[in-house]
Amino acid sequence: MDGKAVIGMDGVEAKLDKVSDAADDISPTFDELGGKFAARQDSVFDSNGWGKWAPRAPSTIAEGASPLVQTGIMREGINGRSPIWKKKRGAAFGAPANAKRVWNVAVLNTVGHGGTPPRRAVPPLRAAEKRAWIDVVRDHMRKAIK
Numbered sequence: 001m002d003g004k005a006v007i008g009m010d011g012v013e014a015k016l017d018k019v020s021d022a023a024d025d026i027s028p029t030f031d032e033l034g035g036k037f038a039a040r041q042d043s044v045f046d047s048n049g050w051g052k053w054a055p056r057a058p059s060t061i062a063e064g065a066s067p068l069v070q071t072g073i074m075r076e077g078i079n080g081r082s083p084i085w086k087k088k089r090g091a092a093f094g095a096p097a098n099a100k101r102v103w104n105v106a107v108l109n110t111v112g113h114g115g116t117p118p119r120r121a122v123p124p125l126r127a128a129e130k131r132a133w134i135d136v137v138r139d140h141m142r143k144a145i146k
Contacts, residue, residue: 015145022144025088029140033133034081037093040129041079044121054117078121094122 007015044050083091112118125133 018144019141022141026137026140027086027088029136030083030086030091032136034083034093036133038079038081044123049119053119
């Protein structure tokens with residue numbers, strides 16, 4: 001039978017209930033997803049926005065580091081591994097809405113200001129990242145029926 005077990009309708013229903021319960025509470029995936037988010041954001045900052053951010057101004061380069069690097073406000077504010085809010089069915093990573101210092105800096109850098117070109121600190125997920133994040137949730141649901 002190629003290693004497949006035959007189960008009755010009660011068994012099928014029980015497995016579907018377990019998958020449904022796992023889908024209703026994905027919070028066990030948040031640590032792994034948070035790690036993926038933090039690593040991704042480190043990559044964004046370490047690669048100058050994956051090479052998409054405009055070069056820094058000569059005055060900033062002369063200082064030796066950007067103000068955001070000097071203060072760490074943006075990087076620390078949006079690269080966190082822990083969710084800023086979480087419920088059983090979802091979570092958000094990044095800067096909390098009440099972190100005005102982070103949001104003010106993040107918004108100004110996203111849209112640009114005072115001659116500074118825009119630099120999107122949290123770019124949209126790329127296709128491979130989406131697949132990897134979905135795989136984490138999929139594995140969580142598979143574990144429910146093993």
